[in-house]
Amino acid sequence: MSEPTNDAPMEDQPMKDQPVNAEPVNAEPMPPTASEATSSTATPRAPAPETDAVLRATRVTMRFGGLVANRDVDFDIPRRSIVSLIGPNGAGKTTFFNQLTGMLTPTSGDIVLDGVSIVGRSPHKIVELGIGRTFQNIRLFGEMSVLGNVMVGRHARMKASWVGSLLQLPPVRKEEQATTERARELLHLVGLNPAYEGEWARNLPYGDQRRLEIARALASDPKLLLLDEPTAGMNPGETAEMTRLIGRLRDQLDLSVLLIEHDMKVVMGVSERITVLDYGEKIAEGSPEEIRANPRVIEAYLGKQATAS
Amino acid sequence: MGAYARRATSTGAIFGLAITHLSLVGLVVALNDRELVAGVVSVGSTIAVIAALAAGFVASRPLRKGLAPPAPAVALGSGAIAGLVTGIIITALAWLVEAFTPRDVLINASPQLVAVLHWGQDVMVGNAINVIGGALMGVVGASLRIIPGDLRRGAVTGIGALLGLALMQTFVSQILTGLPLTFVDDFLYEREGLTWPGAITTLVLFGIIGWAWASQRKAFSERLGAMGANQRRTARFSGLGLLLLVLATLPLFVGPFLSQTMDLVGIYIIMGLGLNIVVGFAGLLDLGYVAFYAVGAYATAVLTSPASPAFAPHLDFWIALPLVLAITAAIGLTIGAPVLRLRGDYLAIVTLGFGEIARIVLNSNWMTPYVGGAQGILAVPAPQFLGKDLRDPALLYYPIFVACIIAAIAAISLANSRVGRAWTAMREDESVAEATGVNTIKYKLLAFSMGATFGGLAGAFYAVRIGTVFPQELNIIVSINALALIILGGIGSIPGVIVGAVVLVGLPELLREFSEYRLLLYGIVLVAMMLLRPEGFLPNRSRRAELHEGEGDSEPDWDEKRWERETGTQTPEPEIT
Numbered sequence: 001m002s003e004p005t006n007d008a009p010m011e012d013q014p015m016k017d018q019p020v021n022a023e024p025v026n027a028e029p030m031p032p033t034a035s036e037a038t039s040s041t042a043t044p045r046a047p048a049p050e051t052d053a054v055l056r057a058t059r060v061t062m063r064f065g066g067l068v069a070n071r072d073v074d075f076d077i078p079r080r081s082i083v084s085l086i087g088p089n090g091a092g093k094t095t096f097f098n099q100l101t102g103m104l105t106p107t108s109g110d111i112v113l114d115g116v117s118i119v120g121r122s123p124h125k126i127v128e129l130g131i132g133r134t135f136q137n138i139r140l141f142g143e144m145s146v147l148g149n150v151m152v153g154r155h156a157r158m159k160a161s162w163v164g165s166l167l168q169l170p171p172v173r174k175e176e177q178a179t180t181e182r183a184r185e186l187l188h189l190v191g192l193n194p195a196y197e198g199e200w201a202r203n204l205p206y207g208d209q210r211r212l213e214i215a216r217a218l219a220s221d222p223k224l225l226l227l228d229e230p231t232a233g234m235n236p237g238e239t240a241e242m243t244r245l246i247g248r249l250r251d252q253l254d255l256s257v258l259l260i261e262h263d264m265k266v267v268m269g270v271s272e273r274i275t276v277l278d279y280g281e282k283i284a285e286g287s288p289e290e291i292r293a294n295p296r297v298i299e300a301y302l303g304k305q306a307t308a309s
Numbered sequence: 310m311g312a313y314a315r316r317a318t319s320t321g322a323i324f325g326l327a328i329t330h331l332s333l334v335g336l337v338v339a340l341n342d343r344e345l346v347a348g349v350v351s352v353g354s355t356i357a358v359i360a361a362l363a364a365g366f367v368a369s370r371p372l373r374k375g376l377a378p379p380a381p382a383v384a385l386g387s388g389a390i391a392g393l394v395t396g397i398i399i400t401a402l403a404w405l406v407e408a409f410t411p412r413d414v415l416i417n418a419s420p421q422l423v424a425v426l427h428w429g430q431d432v433m434v435g436n437a438i439n440v441i442g443g444a445l446m447g448v449v450g451a452s453l454r455i456i457p458g459d460l461r462r463g464a465v466t467g468i469g470a471l472l473g474l475a476l477m478q479t480f481v482s483q484i485l486t487g488l489p490l491t492f493v494d495d496f497l498y499e500r501e502g503l504t505w506p507g508a509i510t511t512l513v514l515f516g517i518i519g520w521a522w523a524s525q526r527k528a529f530s531e532r533l534g535a536m537g538a539n540q541r542r543t544a545r546f547s548g549l550g551l552l553l554l555v556l557a558t559l560p561l562f563v564g565p566f567l568s569q570t571m572d573l574v575g576i577y578i579i580m581g582l583g584l585n586i587v588v589g590f591a592g593l594l595d596l597g598y599v600a601f602y603a604v605g606a607y608a609t610a611v612l613t614s615p616a617s618p619a620f621a622p623h624l625d626f627w628i629a630l631p632l633v634l635a636i637t638a639a640i641g642l643t644i645g646a647p648v649l650r651l652r653g654d655y656l657a658i659v660t661l662g663f664g665e666i667a668r669i670v671l672n673s674n675w676m677t678p679y680v681g682g683a684q685g686i687l688a689v690p691a692p693q694f695l696g697k698d699l700r701d702p703a704l705l706y707y708p709i710f711v712a713c714i715i716a717a718i719a720a721i722s723l724a725n726s727r728v729g730r731a732w733t734a735m736r737e738d739e740s741v742a743e744a745t746g747v748n749t750i751k752y753k754l755l756a757f758s759m760g761a762t763f764g765g766l767a768g769a770f771y772a773v774r775i776g777t778v779f780p781q782e783l784n785i786i787v788s789i790n791a792l793a794l795i796i797l798g799g800i801g802s803i804p805g806v807i808v809g810a811v812v813l814v815g816l817p818e819l820l821r822e823f824s825e826y827r828l829l830l831y832g833i834v835l836v837a838m839m840l841l842r843p844e845g846f847l848p849n850r851s852r853r854a855e856l857h858e859g860e861g862d863s864e865p866d867w868d869e870k871r872w873e874r875e876t877g878t879q880t881p882e883p884e885i886t
Contacts, residue, residue, distance in 0.1 A: 101744055127746035141737035144730075152734045156746030158727045162755055165726030166719055172726065179727075220746050 054079045054224050054256045055100070055131075060109035062095050062280075069095040071280045072109070077224060077256050082246065084259040084267045086291075087277035088300065093260045094136065096277065097228055100258075101133050102126040114223060128156045132222030134213040136229045136260070142202030146192065146212055149201050150183035153219030186215040189252070190245060207238045211245070218249070224256045225249070231263050239263060243270050268292065276300070313379060317368040317387040321394025321447070324364035328357055328395070329402050332426065335417035336826050341425045344502025345475045351502075352475055353425045357399050359472075361392040361443040365450025384451045392447015396440040403427055403435065459524040466519025467512040474511055475503055480567055480819055487562030556710065560703035568702040570818040572774050575709035576767045577814040580791045581798070581806035582716045583763020588792065589801035589849075590729060591756035592736025594657040597644075597664025598791050601761040603671060603783040604640050605768020608633040610686035610778045611679075617686055619679045626692035626773060633769050634762050641761025645754045652739070664788050672780040685779035689772045702774070709770050716763055720803055723759070732756055790814065793831065797838055799845025808846045 057075040061068065069092045077083050085093050098104040100111060102123040111118050118126050132153075141149050158179060164172040187197060190211040196204065201212060210230055217225055230246065231239040243266050250257055261267045267274060267288070274291045276284040278300045284291060291297055331337050341353030365388030371378050379387065403426040405411075406418045427435025453461050474481055478498055485494035497507035533541060560568045580602060587595045611617045612629035624632075648659050671680055680686060691700035692708060699705045723729050731752045734742035743749045772778050794813040798805025813834075817827050838845070 103740070103744065122748075123740075123743045124746050124748045127744065133744060135741070139738055139741045141734050141741070143737060144733055148730060148733070152730045152742070152747070153745050155727060155731055155734075160727040162723070162728050162759070165728045166722055168722050168726075176726065216745060 052078050055111070055113050055258075057096075057100070057111045058109055060096065060099060060106045060111060062092070062099060062104060063107045069280050070099070070106070070277075073277070073280075073282050075275060075282070077258055078273070079256055080250065080254065081272045082250055082257045082259065082270055084261055084271035084274045085277060086261065086264075086267055086274060090279075091277040092280040093277055094228065095280075097133070097226055097258075097260060100126075100226060101131060124156065127220050127222075130221070130223035131226060132217035132220050132224070133226040134210070134217050134228055134230060136232060138206075138209045138213055140201040140209055140213060140216070143200055145198050146187065146201055146204065147180070147183050147197040149212055150186055150215050150219050151179050153216035154179050154182060156220045183215075183219060186218050187212075189218070189249070190215045191241075207234060207242075210234070210242065214245070214249070218253065222255070224258065226258045226260075228260045229262060230259065231261065231266050239266060242266070246270050312372060313368075313383055313387045314390055316372065317390035318394055320368040321361075321364045321391035322398065324360045324367075324391070325395040325398025325402075328360045328399055331356065332402060332422055333415050333417055334826065334829065336823070336829070337425055338417065338419065338421050339823055339826070341421075342822070343476055343478070345471070346505055346508045347499035347502035349502075349505075351425070352472070354428050355472070357395075357426065357439065358442065358446050360399075361395045361446035362450040362453075364391040364395045365389070365447030366453050367391070367450075368447070369451035369454045378454070381455050384455055385448050388447040388449075388451025388454075389444045390447070392450065393440065393444040395447070396443020399426055399443070400436045400439045403432075403439075407432075459520050462523035463516040463518075463520025466522075467514075467516030470515035471503075471508060471511050474507075477819060478502070480563075483564045483567065484562060487564060489562075553714075557707075560706045563703075565702055567819075568706055569774075570815055572702050572706055572709055572770075573818060574810050574815045575706070575713050576770050576774065577791065577794060577810040578713045578807055579709075579716045579770070580764055580767040580787075581794050581810050582713075582720045582803065583760040583767070584791045585795050585801065585803070585806050586720060586723065586732075586763065587756050587760035589795060590724060590736065591732040591753065593753065593756060594653065595660045595757075595760065596657050596785075596788055596792065597660035597662065597667070598760070598764055599664045599783055599785065599787040600644065600667035601637050601641060601764030602768040602771065602787055602791075603667045603780070604761075605633055605637050605765030606772040606778045606783065607671060607680055607686070607768075608636045608765070609769040609772040610689045613773075614686050614689045616688040618677075618681050626690070626769075630766075630769055633765050637765025637768070638758040638762045640765075641758035642754055644761075645757030649750055649753050661785070661788075664785055668780050668783050671783070680780075683780065685777055687777045689776050689778065691773055691776070699773075700776075705770075705774060709774075712766060712770065716766065717803055717807075724803075728752070728755065793835060795845075797835070797845055799848035802845065802847050802849040805845050805847040805849070812846075 053076040055075075055077040057073060060070055060073045060075070062070040073092075073096060075085075075096075085096065087093050095104065099106050100118075102118060102121055102125070105120055109119075113126075113129055113131060116129055118129060118131070121129070141152060144152070158175055160172040160175055184194065184197065187194060192204075192208055192211050192215065196208075201209065204212060214225075214227070214230070227246065231242045234242060246257060246259070247270055249255055259267070259271065271288060274284075274286065274288055275282060276291060276294075276297050283300060284294045284297045286294070328337070337353045337356055339353075340356060341351045343352040344350070345352050345355055368387040368391035369379065369384035378384065403423050406426075407420075407423045410420075411418050426439070428438050429435075430438065453464055456464075474497065478501075482494045482498050485491065485497075497503060497511070503511065533544065536544065560571065563571070580598070583601070584595065584598050587593050587598070609626070609629055611620060612622055612624045612632060613626055615621055615623050617623075644660075644663050648656055651659055670676055672683055674682065676682070691698050691705065693699070694704075694708070697704070699708065723732075731742065731747045734745060734747055735749055735752055739749055790813060794809035795806055796809070797813055798807070798809030813831070817824065817830070823830070
């Protein structure tokens with residue numbers, strides 16, 4: 001609020017070459033219900049040339065009544081990068097996520113995907129524009145086959161109308177065939193055993209359900225993949241595998257990845273850039289090393305892990 | 310042992326009280342008009358025997374699900390106790406009715422009932438039959454549980470066939486004489502009831518068929534599985550073709566009443582297929598489906614009948630039909646649009662309201678100049694085909710039959726397409742479907758109008774089948790019937806819709822003389838289904854799994870060990886090209 005630069009349009013701003021905001025703002029952690037009056041900062045922007053950002057969020061604020069879940073969050077995701085969003089429980093990560101996917105509409109601020117603002121668009125439209133997501137608590141279509149789940153994920157890229165489907169016209173059949181093949185490829189890519197494509201999604205073991213969710217999200221050919229705690233509830237072996245998978249997806253598909261994660265090993269291992277939220281505000285941004293060294297972050301959140309590792 | 314005895318007593322009491330109830334509502338006496346074996350046993354008396362048998366069967370199950378079955382002696386003992394208790398209660402009922410003759414209050418507690426409960430014998434003999442026979446039948450019921458499953462299937466099939474043939478005598482003999490297999494008819498039936506040789510042959514023959522089917526089914530499906538894909542498809546198609554051929558020739562020899570019944574079943578199949586799209590595929594609980602049926606029927610009547618009060622274009626049925634479908638689709642959109650944001654219970658209540666509104670509006674003074682109010686619209690002409698009037702139910706059957714096939718193919722095509730997947734996704738989790746790229750508003754509307762179109766098609770045939778349309782007949786019972794039949798058949802399952810329609814619409818028509826008890830039987834059937842087979846007769850795969858979660862008889866849940874064994878613990882990390 002207090003920084004004038006934030007009021008200027010994004011494009012006109014000089015890029016500050018200061019990756020991490022080390023200035024302490026509030027000595028006390030701010031209670032989430034506290035109003036704007038106590039807030040005083042917005043973090044300087046990260047050093048990303050704007051042409052290279054696949055997604056750019058500008059001063060995103062989300063209010064639920066008196067509760068400010070996100071306050072003036074500026075956020076860039078460079079193309080073909082893996083970016084993490086971290087912060088303690090209740091920091092507003094998932095809220096922010098939900099705004100990117102259209103499940104929530106920001107109270108103010110703008111979110112632009114490849115030059116197209118997605119604010120106010122419905123979730124299915126945003127999927128069409130190129131954002132795919134997974135959910136923190138796995139939400140597959142449980143009573144649908146594994147393959148069917150991935151094929152639903154492809155919905156936005158299919159053209160079959162109800163008339164065509166009703167009459168089973170040749171183009172519809174061809175598309176159906178192609179979709180099946182693509183879905184199988186994706187199952188292969190995330191490492192799911194093809195023998196289980198006919199199994200119901202709910203019968204898969206936990207780790208595979210996570211993989212399936214990723215395959216479903218990838219089926220819409222997203223430019224940006226949002227992963228909400230992809231390793232939650234996984235054992236160290238599974239976590240390591242998931243970490244490798246995320247890296248591999250970025251390398252093999254032309255993909256940018258945004259990760260919400262609690263497991264610092266994963267975050268530090270896979271991300272190129274990390275953004276830290278606390279009480280709805282961005283308190284730091286930078287490379288893993290910088291975040292690890294940031295006293296503000298250590299104080300707010302990372303303390304124990306940072307000193308332990 | 311004590312636990313078994315206690316349970317056997319209460320099971321027997323429950324079945325005894327059930328018979329008491331059926332007796333006091335008059336069903337037992339009504340059933341008595343049907344002879345099982347001519348001049349010897351009536352169906353009414355048999356119901357007591359069957360109750361004891363069922364009590365014995367139920368009482369001999371393991372104490373809890375998953376426990377080992379009781380030792381044979383314990384099972385038989387339980388069965389005997391249960392059957393005995395049932396018999397004693399029936400005896401007591403007969404005695405009470407005779408002693409107090411409470412006919413002022415319970416109109417069906419008649420001397421006739423006493424006679425039926427006493428098997429038409431003396432008091433002492435009748436009581437002895439009930440008590441001793443009850444215990445014996447209880448033992449028989451329990452032994453059904455002890456014998457191997459294949460034999461049990463055979464026994465149940467035989468008894469079921471016997472009862473079915475006795476109850477359906479009129480129609481079975483009509484079909485047999487129509488076929489013409491008059492000699493079979495003569496062998497099976499006397500004027501009233503089966504002949505002794507007929508009864509025994511039925512029992513044995515169907516028993517063997519049931520047993521053979523049960524014991525050979527596995528081998529059969531294995532053989533089917535061993536076939537190549539092409540062969541399997543050939544086998545399936547030839548089976549289907551044979552079935553369709555039989556169905557197509559049926560009206561030629563079943564007589565007008567059965568044809569009429571089949572027409573009605575066909576109309577309900579179309580309706581069920583439509584409602585199945587809305588409820589089964591898309592997961593939108595619609596309790597006002599009759600609205601679309603009513604609109605279809607009235608639109609047909611207005612467009613084709615010369616007696617339409619205000620606007621009577623007097624179109625040919627086949628020209629009117631596409632218009633009717635378009636109108637109902639539009640109505641589906643109109644009703645669908647305001648309720649889009651509602652989910653679950655709220656949607657159900659609002660659609661329930663729409664169903665009632667449709668009837669009330671058609672009946673209202675406001676609409677009377679256009680649709681005739683309570684008098685309805687008369688003289689809806691029958692469809693013409695090649696210059697032939699299809700008024701005869703046996704002829705009207707054919708367009709309905711074709712419409713059923715088209716509706717079923719349409720439903721199957723939609724289910725296995727992008728559209729069907731979007732619906733399923735929506736049913737499973739609406740917000741995730743949206744987040745996966747499905748335009749949920751569009752697909753909800755599509756489901757509504759698609760279901761409405763099917764309902765309109767059914768309504769059109771309803772109008773020409775009866776030749777008149779009245780608002781009174783288009784009431785909530787139609788919605789409930791349509792919903793009950795898809796639940797009975799298995800929600801989301803297309804063969805289930807067909808079975809459900811036959812059982813819930815066809816059978817009651819055939820058992821017209823018991824129509825007083827129709828709703829009672831409906832209730833019993835639905836409660837029994839919910840307890841014993843909640844997924845319906847022919848469930849689609851996934852529902853079954855959901856409802857039998859954690860039970861031994863469902864398909865096993867995911868087996869981690871199997872996964873590890875077959876794939877190695879480490880899932881592969883393939884490269885993509």
